[in-house]
Amino acid sequence: MGSILYLFILMRFLALLSSFHLIVTNSSSSVQQPLCHDNESSALLQFKQSFLIDEYASEDSYAYPKVATWKSHGEGSDCCSWDGVECDRETGHVIGLHLASSCLYGSINSSSTLFSLVHLRRLDLSDNDFNYSEIPHGVSQLSRLRILYLAGTSYSGELPASMGKLSSLSELDISSCNFTGLVPSSLGHLTQLSYLDLSYNFFSGPIPSFLANLTTLTYLSLTSNNFSAGTLAWLGEQTKLTILYLDQINLNEGPIPMELHMLSNLKNLTDLQLSYNRISLLSYTSTNATLPKFKLLGLASCNLTEFPDFLQNQQELEVLILSTNKIHGPIPKWMWNISKETLEALFLSNNFLSGFSQVPDVLPWSRMSILELSSNMLQGSLPVPPSSTVEYSVSRNRLAGEIPSLICNLTSLSLLDLSGNNLSGSIPQCFTKLSSSLSILNLRRNNLNGPIPQTCTNTSNLRMIDLSENQLQGQIPKSLASCMMLEELVLGNNLINDIFPFWLGSLPRLQVLILRFNRFHGAIGSPKTNFEFSKLRIIDLSYNGFTGNLPSEYLKNWDAMRIVDAENLTYIQVDEEFEVPQYSWEEPYPFSTTMTNKGMTREYELIPDILIAIDLSSNRFHGEIPESIGNPNGLRWLNLSNNALIGAIPTSLANLTLLEALDLSQNKLSREIPQQLVQLTFLAFFNVSHNHLTGPIPQGKQFATFSRASFDGNPGLCGSPLSRACGSSEQSPPTPSSSKQGSTSEFDWKFVLMGCGSGLVIGVSIGYCLTSWKHEWFVKTFGKQHTKWTRKERRGHRG
Incomplete structure (x- = not known):
């Protein structure tokens, strides 16, 4: 009986289950998307x-x-x-x-x-x-x-x-x-x-007055346009605004006054950007105005002369931008107390700040990620930011004393720039702890001494190291061979005593190697494989004690020095990506260096990516210049001066069709100057003075622009521009014709060279025009689309 009852219940259950499945199936069919x-x-x-x-x-x-x-x-x-x-x-x-x-x-x-x-x-x-x-x-x-x-x-x-x-x-x-x-x-x-973004265009005319009609706006960006004038009176109607970006709008008919009380109705406003335009912020020291509680406040280049008092009431700030103003004197004590629990990014660079009022040992903002204090007049010891810091830049100040070891606690640090100060002592050995996170390390132009610490591990993320213009001693640490991401290594102007660091040749991304003005010695030797220094584009070994022959085998293998695409002018840089909880952005950090070009030492704060240069000058190299010197045919600068080189100038130099500067002076070169060099139609600087050259000077094209100083100290040379005639005729042998006049990569650089003089036909020597460009200006002008702040929440597809 029990079995029959169980079977009956089971059959009823299966029947109900089948009915339920049929209902669900029919229901699903009825709502199937057409x-x-x-x-x-x-x-x-x-x-x-x-x-x-x-x-x-x-x-x-x-x-x-x-x-x-x-x-x-x-x-x-x-x-x-x-x-x-x-x-x-x-x-x-x-x-x-x-x-x-x-x-x-x-x-x-x-x-x-x-x-x-x-x-x-x-x-x-x-x-x-x-x-x-x-x-x-x-x-x-x-x-x-x-x-x-x-x-x-x-x-x-x-x-x-x-x-x-x-x-x-x-x-x-x-x-x-x-x-x-x-x-x-x-x-x-x-x-x-509710959302209107007109940013990064070339709109002109007055700021649109119709904005007063758009009273439902919550997001408005007019960033980076060419508006000529207008009024901001319409702001009072935008009571729903939460984000307002008016930076870089290039007003060119005088500053627009802006009273703080204009913002008092905008109770929901969290993000306000007024940076880099001609808005004149009035009454900014008043603390009486009932202002919104900002999360992002951008007042860069707003003619501020002091820290606005109203900041004392801002306790929810996440990003504060006050750079490129005229704020002078010490950073006030109350600044350490604003938004202690929320501030993540503080930009104070390019002001006239002189120091810190009662600065704590470690700056107090517990969530700080970005701290920019560069290009001020800060004195005293180096302040240490919180351990959460990702970017710390305090370059071009007057800070003194040693680098505190507490800085090694910043294990999330990606960018550390302490360059251009008076820091002394040795580089802390604990810098190894930063290797995994650090991408950019710039300690250039200080008074640091002692050995270079072991800065790299197998997990190193370093892409740029600049320790130049210090008094560092000893050898280059072998641990640098572990910096597999390294792109630029600048160690010039130190007291390093070592042989050529051939073991750096295994670094697959190394583009720039600067070892000038040190105590390197010995022969460079030959590569052990065909892939050493495979990405190298700039090498400067000048003013050392290297001996032996020129590195002919390396010259054969430096494939990255061959002709490169020059369609677009860009710069060698690290595109740093930064994030704080509510914002993300990219900021280019351009590589910089000091090099000798056209006989003058110059600082290049921007390096065009088409610049390919070899400087082996002022060493003790001997022997002949190898024919392989013509292999890296993308070369723009070649400097072999002040060595003990002998023999003829190789005709393979004519393969360097993009060459702009060639310096072979102060050697023992003999025979004639190859007539084929007239084919170098981009050559703007040529110096073979103080050698043992003989015969006629080539004539025509760029050679018609060189002065006698380029040929002095060669008693056997004749022809223009020297006063010595060649035999009975002033004419030199006919110039070989070239089917590649201007080269296959010829392009128009005239627009770049405006104001740089007429000495060059093309471009990398525009470098001197670039040397005065500061990092902030470069970011603002060329990188503005990459450095704008954006909230990480992506705009929703709301119906």
Whole structure:
């Protein structure tokens, strides 16, 4: 009986389970998302066909071609399943296209099938390349759009007034699009906007007055434009604003006054950027105004002469930017008390700060990540930031004393720049503890002595080490061979006594090696493999005691010194990425060095990435110049002066078609100057003085620009510009013709050389023009799109 009852219950349970499965199946079928509409699928495929897929069309390192998987037949042909396509779950209409960073190259015209997708609510085409085309007026057909992101799409021209017809827009981002002209007043009709980003364009005219109509804005950025004038009175109406960026708007008709009380209505404002423009902040010392509680406050280059008193009431700051002002005197004691629990980044560089009032042993901000104090007049001992610090720069000050060992507790440190001070004593041995996190170490131009510590381990992240212009002694530590990420090593102007560090040749990324003005000695020798110093572009061994022959085998293997792509002028630098909990940004840290060019020692704070240079001057090298000297044919500078080299000048030097400066003076070279050197049409500096050369000086082209000083001290030379005639004729033998005049990589540098004099035809010797550029100016001008602060929360695709 029990078995029958059990069987009956089991059968009833299975029947109920089957019924439940049927109900669930029917229910699922009833809500299944409909397929994409054929006409919209066709429109998308035609839109795809109007573009090329180009990996260089997007800058995001995670970019990929989302449209590549779109297809018209077979499995996966339903456009609602396509990557980047969003459909309405009830109607099947395409309501969203999310194609940011999709490697699209081409343009969109008014007949584009994109504009037939009239149900679109969200359109994100940012970080693609639309080839400097203009936004078509057809965009107004997408009347249901709520979100439109076009940032970084390489548009051009003016923003069409028809954009004002998109009355449903709540978010509009057209930053970094190269737009010019006036911002159309029709944007004032977009009264539902909560997010508006016009930054990094070339908009001109007055600051748009229609902003007063956009009272629902929570985010507004006008950063980096060319507005000429205007008023900020409309700010009082923006009571919902949380983020306001007005920095770098290049006002050119006089400063716009801004009273603090204008912000008193903006109770929700957390981020305010006014840096680098001609806004004049009035009454900034008043503490009576009821101001918002800022999280980010940017007042760089706002003509401040003292620390604003109202900061004493700001206890929620995360980022404070006061750099490039005229603030003088000591940092007041109360500064150590503001936002103690929240401050993560403090920028005070480029002021006239003289010291610290009652500075604690370790600065008090427990969450500090970035501390910038460079280019002031700070005196006293080196302050130690909190252990959480990631970037610490106090360069170009007057700090003295030893580097405290407490600094080794900063185990998250990525950038440490103490250069240009009066620091003394030895470099702490505990620097090894920083090796895993540290990317940039700059102790240049101090009074440091003693040995170089063992700074690298197998986990080292160091990319740039500059210890030059100190009094460091001993040998280069072998541990540097563990710095597998190292790109620049600058040890010039010290007292290092060692042989050539051939073991650094295994570093796969080393581009710059500067060992000038030390006590290195011995022969350089030959590489053990064909891959040593494979990325080296600049080597300076001048003013040492090296002997033996020139390193002919190395010259054969330095492949990175061959002709490089010179289409775009960039600089050798480390692109540092920084994050604090609410913000992330990139900041380029350019490599710098001191080198001799055109017979003059100069400081180069920016190094163009096309600069390829070899300086082996002022040593005791002997023997002949090897024919392999013509192998690194991307060379711009070659200096072999002040050695004991003999023999002829090799004709292979004519292979160096980009050479701008050649110095072979103060040697024992003989025979004639090769006529083939006339082919060097970029040669601006040439010195073979004080050798034993004979015969006629080549004539024509760049040789017509050289003075007699280039040839003095060679009694056997004749011809112009010397007064000695060659036989019965002043004419030298005919110049060999060249089918490569100007070289295969010829390009127009004239725009770069404005103001640098007429001595050079092309560019790396513009370096002297660059030497006065300060790091902050470089970042502000060339790196501004990479250094803007952005909140890490990505804009949502809200419906």
